[in-house]
Amino acid sequence: MTNHWRDIRHADLILINGANPAEAHPVGFQWFMRAKLDRGAKLIHADPRFTRTSAVADMYLRIRTGSDVAYFGGLINHVLQNNLFHDEYVRNYTNASFVVKDGYAFSDGLFSGYDPDKRTYNIATWAYESNARTGYASRDLTLQHPRSVFQLMKAHYSRYTPEVVSSITGIPVDDFKKVADLVGQMGKPDKVMTIVYAVGLTHHTTGGQLIRSGAVLQLLLGNMGRPGGGMNAERGHANIQGNTDHAISWELLPGYLRIPAPGQKTIADYVAASAPKKSDPHSWNFFGTNYSKFMVSTLKGWYGDAANKDNEFAFNFVPKPAQNSSWMSIFDQALKGKMEGLILSGMTAASIGPDSNQVRQALGNLKWLVVMDPLPTTSSEFWHAPGVDASQVKTEVFMLPTTHWIEKDGSFTNSGRWAQWKDQVLPPEGQARHDHWILADVFQRVKKLYQSQGGKFPDPINSLTFAYKDPAKPELDEIAKEINGKDLATGKQMTSFANLKDDGTTTTGDWIYTGSYLDTGNLMKRRQGIQDPKANDPTGMGFYPNWAWSWPLNRRVMYNRASADLDGKPWDPARPGIAWDGSKWVGDVPDYPATMNPRDPNAYLPFIMNGEGVGRLFSNGMVDGPFPEHYEPVESPVANPLHPNNSASPVAFLYDKAAGRPNRFGTPQEFPYIATSYRLTEHEHYVTQHVPHLVQLQPKPFVEIPYELASQKGIKSGDQVRVSSKRGKVEVLALVTKRLGPMTVAGQKVYQIGIPIHWGYVGVSADSDPSHGRYWLANALTPFVGDANARTPEFKAFLVNLEKM
Amino acid sequence: MVFLAEHFVRSPQWTWYILFYFFFAGIAGGAYLVGTLLRLSGDARDEPAARVAFYVSLPATLICPILLTADLGASWWKFWHMMVDVTPGDTGLNFKYWSPMSVGVWALLLFGFFVTVSAVDAWMRNRGGGIIPMVVNRAFNIIGAIVAIFIASYTGVLLSVSNQPVWSDTWVLGGLFLASGLSGSAALIALLIRNRPEAGFSLGRLHQADGYFSVLELALIIVFFITVGAAGALARELPWLPLWAIAVAGVAGSLVEARGHMRMRAEGGSGTVAGVRLDTVVVSVLVLLGVLALRAAVIFSAQ
Amino acid sequence: MAAIKAGEEYGFFTDTSICIGCKACEVACKEWNQLQGDSPAFLDDSYDNTGSLDAQNWRHVKFIEHVPDQSATAGNGTAWLMMSDVCKHCKHASCMEVCPTGAIIRTEFNTVFIQQDVCNGCRNCIAACPYSVIGMNQETGTAHKCTLCYDRLQGGLEPACAKACPTQSIQFGPLAELQQAADVRLATLHSQGVTQAQLYGRDDKVYGGLNAFFLLMDKPETYGLPNADNAKLPSRNDLGGYLGAAVTAVLAVIGGLVAFRRRGMP
């Protein structure tokens, strides 16, 4: 989230797309309700299904899954065509005025620079025109230059008329216009809208662009950086934000530093290839400027004395993967027989990945599989799953019982970037060990092997710092302290990442957490909250600066410089983020030098992290286009109404095809219905299948079927049905409901079927069922394909057939 | 009387124990009343039948608390909480005049006394030695009969004093249970005396009384359906029509038999009017089944 | 909220317009009261698989689907009704009225409570409760229902269900405060055009007022609740029932007397 949970109460309008917060984030949802109850905010929920969120929303839009780019595109077009954007903001705080290099083009669904053989773009064609005089990007603050971002954008989005939007999304034109009217009012300085999304946007081949669409709309309306505004991702597991911050993604190092690439020999090579480049004289480019400091301090933190100036701070110790190693890539490798073993920790591959039958095949190709989990999972049990002949599975499976998070202390970073320390609630059961103790133990043993037997490249292992009181049992508090980083000269904890250096005198484990653990103690443990709102929330804006700790630097709303105008006055004095009081910025922790006068001729532009210094309406940071464009899901019942020749994403990576496996995508003739998969309040993925109280609430796997379709097929609630895709099938109960219904897409009537994800062949329900949950895995249906940028699987849109059994 | 248009209540799951309790309470109360009426209205030749009636009501009464206690399930040993208030801080007895169950418990206790005395008295008289003079005995019987009427009828009122569909939709259940209890007990006594020459005199008279009771019962069944229908709960009775058929068959049997015994002979016995006379055994069994079926139909319809 | 004090009236204001059907209340109640719950069964009734309140479920979230066919709906809670149901702690409590053992009492917090050591399992209260709240626990042989967390109140804690409710759809507090809050909320909804919103049990129209009262988004009947016209106490039938029996008795006695009348000794 750019903002945070509590901040949602400040919104006038809440757009919820691709998220079902009442069910997936019920506790955070209280702030949506507060906005509604306390300030009469309107909630608009666009979702293929009428959900528990829709039930309390002011407007519900039945949208076709995978079509939100068109929905947002229509809103953007409405705002642009009717001059409803926040003019001052757009001119000064976005790259609308930047001029794009000649040669950029978009036609028939393809941007310039496309290579159909490699299915990639040469993104160099999407660069800014460089100003011959300054060397920076050319700008035209009148926004009239035909190649200004603003004009290109206007042209790009002009195609997204209400009629086109309706034909793509299935939302009736009138309903769309009603929403557009409401959204159009949010460009006024005294209005603010928030967009909330989750995996209903990310689980698409166009996931990255779906999110960018929302961000573009928010920039146009001047809602980024403002309390009550922002582009807010509701994260998944209680600490998935913390996971992401600490580099759970293969392409990142802690703190969103890019993973080094092959060929980079020095820190300088690495920084040149990874850091944002300044493209405007007034841009601070804070991230780009400090990239090497963050990297060197990280290396210093990892390798200690083994990292020094002479050896490029042990940069050569860091792996430089030549290949994509995202989730699907891992299992693709296993399918190809190129992987020996796998450790799954707190993640059950057999349930959660796309095309789970294929994933199970991949697990069967391994020599060994280690599952670290407090509970039996579909992965730990895959070798004797129902229908599997255990004697045919060669994989040796080890189960290492771990403690559950409730059995250990540590931090959870929530969606709003608040790192909150929790205590251990229950003592560990049986033989279970903490994950970090298991890993420490494995590490010590591997290190011992290297020391006794040598190896190809023992240095990174041998030099890793491991300065814990008990190296076999590090405490999470020690690790948190280490992550914050310290000044090696004084031994003091670092107070800010601004002080990190690239000369080897400072360390960090994750620069964005620098400042969370000071010499005075662990700030994540702070609990000065609503016991005394007056004292603990001095601004009254709900920042509660002494409650836990929020990255970066305890800032509660990111980009908050943009919450104030050019003079430093809040756009809406009733909802200030930060304000210039004549000598300093007050309010939230400013996203700006604390004493920089905004009217100083040398003052920085508001967005300090990127090279432009302003928000990007046009971006060359994506692999699939500088502007978001609607592409159909890989499996779609219709051809893209905008450009049928390039219907689906032209750059999504097609694993099966690339690996020479047969095509596993279905056609609408065979599989006429759209399906989407999702969560229910009552269950947490696959874990709660072990919790009787929750199993009672949703005891059996089911699919939600539109009433009209069910009537045609003679299906009644409680009937057993088979849902099949090109890849597999599920056999579960039908729940017939009017919450799902028919829609007209590209002139065609289509139905969407809803598939909750929570069942499989382990747990209370499966144990008590004669089938043992043999065909209960939702992911038996989903396609092995994902977003062009992040490779997040397309869990949310695929084609199926439906039969009564 | 206010009827509920709709009901949203869970059923108490009163089933077999309670069904049989209602049956035996009806028989016990009915028999005692029949015995008393025989003594009050009849002559000396009715005395043997009256004694049988008092005999009948004793075991029928004694089984009642057993059934009630069994129905309590795991809490059976707390049966006495019905009478004694064990709420910490409260002392004394539990008596709520507005709660038929509460009144009923006390009535059952009281009735037990009357029934026991009357049965012992009958036993002694059969052995030639009544201790209590007949006059006192009659007075005693009259008071006992009032309690008996309560016992035979309150179970119906108890059902009505609830928020259950059907039960609380009608005011006839008390009367209906009384009429059917009387009919059933008359039939049962007839059955028991049919081979006792000394009591044979009362046989026809019992059938005739049963006839009157059955007319009453039939009338009340009709009113029952009217009131329940008016409350919109008729549909709940539909599944139980077979039971109602048995109940009505009992009523019909009674009526046919009563008609067959209409012409009483002063010297005892009776002449047939229509020439149709069923076997007492058949009729009585039919009537008793009807008594049970009626209660079952009422109890089950709400559950 | 101020400290919980004996002698004050407490209750719930359940605002169904902001209930999200998450069932946290249901589970929190089970956890605190150590209820196992019933054996799992798919009820194909919207998202409800609990069915009703009973001895194992002292909170129960009802789901009522009224989703119109068109896609954009004026939401505000009318299309998919969710209501967290519970014992109403009626001022005039039918259950308490009929209980023969005196097991059901009004506590020092003016809540309706079944004393487990007194109840003997007669189930008369079950037949009487117009809200289908009470259930029998076969193991203990006693009647069970929401205690309004009597034990927690005595310890100064708010009830588990209210504590767990993420949207504050369940508000616990002194009755007067809740009533005020409810009036404000209703006025707001009405001013927003949600005219079908109504308070249930806020005034004395049903059972003299409910300590656990509701804001409903539709008629009470839609939620399976008796309306003001048919919310009646069981004792209403005492008089009619006994009178009916008395008249029958008189007629029957006459019938008996006639049948057994003396016809002269030979």
Ligand SMILES: Nc1nc2c(c(=O)[nH]1)N[C@H]1C(S)=C(S)[C@@H](COP(=O)(O)OP(=O)(O)OC[C@H]3O[C@@H](n4cnc5c(=O)[nH]c(N)nc54)[C@H](O)[C@@H]3O)O[C@H]1N2
């Ligand atoms: N109860 C519960 N809560 C959870 C979890 C859980 O398992 N159970 N998991 C947690 C995790 S890890 C995550 S990532 C989050 C996910 O939180 P959410 O993203 O809110 O969860 P989902 O149910 O997967 O999807 C949200 C909604 O997106 C809709 N949707 C699907 N496709 C589209 C689309 O193309 N456009 C639009 N507008 N909507 C679409 C679905 O119908 C669904 O209602 O939830 C977290 N919270």
Ligand SMILES: Nc1nc2c(c(=O)[nH]1)N[C@H]1C(S)=C(S)[C@@H](COP(=O)(O)OP(=O)(O)OC[C@H]3O[C@@H](n4cnc5c(=O)[nH]c(N)nc54)[C@H](O)[C@@H]3O)O[C@H]1N2
């Ligand atoms: N079709 C479809 N597929 C999906 C999704 C979808 O919407 N549709 N959603 C996707 C998303 S967003 C996600 S996040 C994934 C969820 O995928 P997972 O994260 O794999 O799902 P969980 O069931 O939450 O699995 C976590 C495991 O962690 C264990 N665990 C809990 N605490 C600890 C601990 O402290 N240590 C260890 N070692 N283990 C622990 C649990 O027992 C459980 O087995 O599913 C993905 N798959």
Ligand code: SF4
């Ligand atoms: S499960 Fe935990 S993290 Fe998720 S909504 Fe509930 S309280 Fe919040």
Ligand code: SF4
């Ligand atoms: S709702 Fe039912 S159980 Fe609760 S007090 Fe009222 S009558 Fe008694």
Ligand code: SF4
């Ligand atoms: S079951 Fe218990 S609480 Fe209910 S009426 Fe009988 S004694 Fe009273």
Ligand code: SF4
């Ligand atoms: S008040 Fe307590 S007992 Fe009653 S429903 Fe809530 S949690 Fe359960």
Ligand code: SF4
């Ligand atoms: S916890 Fe609150 S929001 Fe959730 S179902 Fe219960 S009452 Fe509704």
Ligand SMILES: [Mo]
């Ligand atoms: Mo997730």
